[in-house]
Amino acid sequence: MSADPHPELVCMGEPMLELNAQPPDGAGRRLYLEGFGGDTSNAAIAAARQGASVAYATAIGHDDAGERFLALWRAEGVDLGAVKLDAARPTALYLVTHGAGGHQFHFYRTGSAASAYAPADVPEAMIARARMFYASGISQGISDSAADAVLHAIAVARHNQVRVAFGTNYRPRLWPRARAAALIHAAARQADILLVSLEDATALAGTADADAAADFYQRLGPAIVVVTLGAEGALLADGERRLRLPALQGAVVDATGAGDAFAGAFLARLLAGDAPAPAARYASVAAGLKVRGYGAVAPIPRTPDVEAELARC
Numbered sequence: 664m665s666a667d668p669h670p671e672l673v674c675m676g677e678p679m680l681e682l683n684a685q686p687p688d689g690a691g692r693r694l695y696l697e698g699f700g701g702d703t704s705n706a707a708i709a710a711a712r713q714g715a716s717v718a719y720a721t722a723i724g725h726d727d728a729g730e731r732f733l734a735l736w737r738a739e740g741v742d743l744g745a746v747k748l749d750a751a752r753p754t755a756l757y758l759v760t761h762g763a764g765g766h767q768f769h770f771y772r773t774g775s776a777a778s779a780y781a782p783a784d785v786p787e788a789m790i791a792r793a794r795m796f797y798a799s800g801i802s803q804g805i806s807d808s809a810a811d812a813v814l815h816a817i818a819v820a821r822h823n824q825v826r827v828a829f830g831t832n833y834r835p836r837l838w839p840r841a842r843a844a845a846l847i848h849a850a851a852r853q854a855d856i857l858l859v860s861l862e863d864a865t866a867l868a869g870t871a872d873a874d875a876a877a878d879f880y881q882r883l884g885p886a887i888v889v890v891t892l893g894a895e896g897a898l899l900a901d902g903e904r905r906l907r908l909p910a911l912q913g914a915v916v917d918a919t920g921a922g923d924a925f926a927g928a929f930l931a932r933l934l935a936g937d938a939p940a941p942a943a944r945y946a947s948v949a950a951g952l953k954v955r956g957y958g959a960v961a962p963i964p965r966t967p968d969v970e971a972e973l974a975r976c
Contacts (some may be wrong), residue, residue, distance in 0.1 A: 669716075669792050669793075670716045670717055670718035670742045670789065670793060671715060671716045671717075671793055671794040671795065671934055672707070672710055672715050672716065672717045672718070672793060672794065672795045672796075672797065672930060672931070672934060673717075673718045673719075673720055673745070673786070673789055673790050673793045673795070673796050673797070673816075674703040674704070674706055674707040674710075674717065674718070674719050674720070674796075674797045674798070675703060675719075675720040675721065675785075675796070675797070675798045675802055675812070675813060675816055676701060676702060676703030676704060676721060676777070676798060676799060676801060676802035677701050677703075677704075677721060677755055677772065677775065677777035677778070677780075677801065677802065677805050677809075678699065678700070678701035678704040678719075678721055678723060678732050678754065678755070678777065679699075679700045679701045679704075679754070679755040679756060679757045679770075679772065679775075680697070680698075680699065680700070680728040680731065680732075680754060680755070680756045680757075681697070681698040681699055681700040681756075681757060681758075681759060681919075681958060681959055681960075682695040682696070682697060682698075682756070682757070682758045682759070683695060683696045683697075683698055683758075683759040683917065683919070683957050683958050684696075684758065684759060684760045684761060685957070695758070696957055696958060698957070698958035698959060698960055698961055699731070699732065699735055699958075699959065699960045700757060700919070700920065700959040700960070701755070701801075701959075702799050702801050702802075702830065702832050702920070702922075702923045702926075703719070703797060703798060703799055703801070703802055703830075703923075704719060704721070704732075704736075705920045705923035705924065705927065705959050705960060705963070706797060706830075706923045706924075706926040706927035706930070707719045707736075707741050707797075707927060708735075708736075708739050708741065708927065708960055708963060709923060709924045709926070709927025709928050709931070709949065709953075709963045710927035710928070710930055710931040710934075711739045711740050711741050711927075711931075712739065712927075712963055712964070712965045712966070713927070713928050713931035713932065713935075713945075713949070713965070713966050713969070714931060714935065714966055715927075715930070715931035715934050715935070716742075717740075717741050717742065718741065718742035718743075718744060718745055718786075718789060718793075719736060719741050719742070719743070719745065719746060720745035720746070720784075720785065720786050720789070720790075720816070721745070721746055721747070721776075721777050721780065722746075722747040722748070722749045722752075722776040722777050722779060722780050722784065723746060723747070723748060723749065723754045723776050723777070724748075724749055724750075724752055724753040724754040724775070724776045725748050725749065725750040726753055726754055728753070728754035728756065729748065729754045729776070732754065733746070735960070744786065744789060745786035745789055747776070747780070747784055748776075749776035749779065752774055752775060752776040752778075752779055753774070753775060753776065754775065754776060754777075755770070755771065755772035755775035755776075755777060755778075756770075756771040756772070757769060757770045757771065757772070758771075759917070759919055761917070765918065766917060766918055766919055770836065772805065775805070777805060777809065778805045778806040778808075778809060779806070779808065780806075780808060780809045780812050781808040781809075781811065781812055782808075782811050782812050782815040784812060785812050785815050785816045785819065787819050790816055790819045790820050790823070790825060791819060791820075791822075791823040791825065792823075793820075793825050794825060794826065794934060795825060795826045795827075795828055795930060795933075795934060796816060796817065796819075796820040796825055796826070796827050796828070797827075797828040797829070797830070797926070797930060798813045798816065798817070798829060798830075798850070799829065799830040799831070799832040800830065800831045800832040800833050800834070800843065800846075800847045800850075800863075801832045801834055801837065803843075803846050803847065803850065804833075804834060804837035804838045804843060804846075805837060810846055813850060814846075814849065814850065814853075817829075817850060817853045817854075818853075821853060826855045826856065827853055827854045827855050827856070828854060828855065828856035828857075828858070828926075828930055829850050829851055829853075829854040829856070829857055829858070829885075830857075830858040830859070830922070830926055831847050831851070831857070831858070831859040831860070831863040831864075831867060832860075832863070832922075833847060833863045833866055833867055835866070840866060840867070843867065844866075844867045844868075847867060848867070848883060851880060851883045851884070851885060852883045852884045853884070854884065854885045855885055855886055855887065856885060856886070856887045856888075856889075856930070856933070857880050857883075857885035857887070857888045857889070858888075858889045858891065858922070858925070858926050858929070859876060859880055859888070859889070859890055859891070860890070860891045860892075860893070860922060861873055861876060861890055861891070861892050861893070862893075864876035864879065864880070864890065868880070873890045873892060873898045874898070874905065876890045876898075877890050877898055877900035877905065878900075881900055881902070886901065886902055887899075887900070887901045887902075887939050888900045888901075889925075889929065889943060891922055891925060892910075893910070893918075894910055894915075895909075895910060896908045896909040896910040896947060897910075897925070897943065897947055899939055899940060899943045901939040901940070904940070906940055906943065908943055908944060908947045909947075910947065910950075910951055911947065911948050911950070911951020911952065911972070911976075912951075913951065913954075913955060914955065915954045915955075916954060916955055916956055916957060916962075917954060917956065917957045917958065917962075918954050919958065919959045920953065920958075920959030920960065920963070921950045921953055921954050922950070923959065924946075924949050924950045924953040924963050924964075925946045925947065925949065925950040926946070927949075927963075928945055928946040928949035928950070928969070929942050929943060929945070929946035932945045932946065944973070945969060945973065948969050948972050948973055948976065949963070949964055949969045951972075952964040952968060952969065952972060
């Protein structure tokens, strides 16, 4: 199923079909808009929409949801050579609802095809030929075998001098905090680029201060650390400077996947040759544009949209 024998970015994780609640209709019924999710799949698509050559490593069910993902990735130009079809397990699903406190997630992923992913499934040759590998705490947290697969993939990348990017993406529902911190920080120690939300830093590193979070994660080893701050923007620490990046102003329709859009755009711009600061500025605008529409994937902008917004900033 491969479209590109040598993708420059390989992402790994769990895709999830998305059902996103819309405002009730005239009869009071809550309707759901079908879409696509899964943090690293979202990031892969965001990177592809910014012009990067991207592959996705995962397992999906041999079901309608899996077929929908195959069609999506093909349409987005994401390489399918490392996608495993599992006839015995389903593709995962989640619902998104919206309220005064923001968006809420309801997951149906137990026993998913991606949760059975294991070190033997890792596309070693593809990763060895890439320029960058990306995974996340969710990629680790869905099962013990998936956690082992992520660490194995990182080891393959490092052995072949492939840059490692990692997003903490801690989800308390997946695993106990102590275990999550141990495995997420084990991956972070092997990363060149680390993306962490301030919420995650508070839970995993015990700090609610962005600068202290950047200090903590830089001490683990990554040369580049981005602390995302939601509506307050982001903090970039790259060893030479600390740069505060304001969030793009505008109405927020749906924040689902905003961090994934940032991650994919940031990695794409680094691969294109940008220094960390302009790459992070670009990614911040991409994330700001993404939240203006419903769903994790559909509103992810493409390069011309981001460049036009950057010209207005």
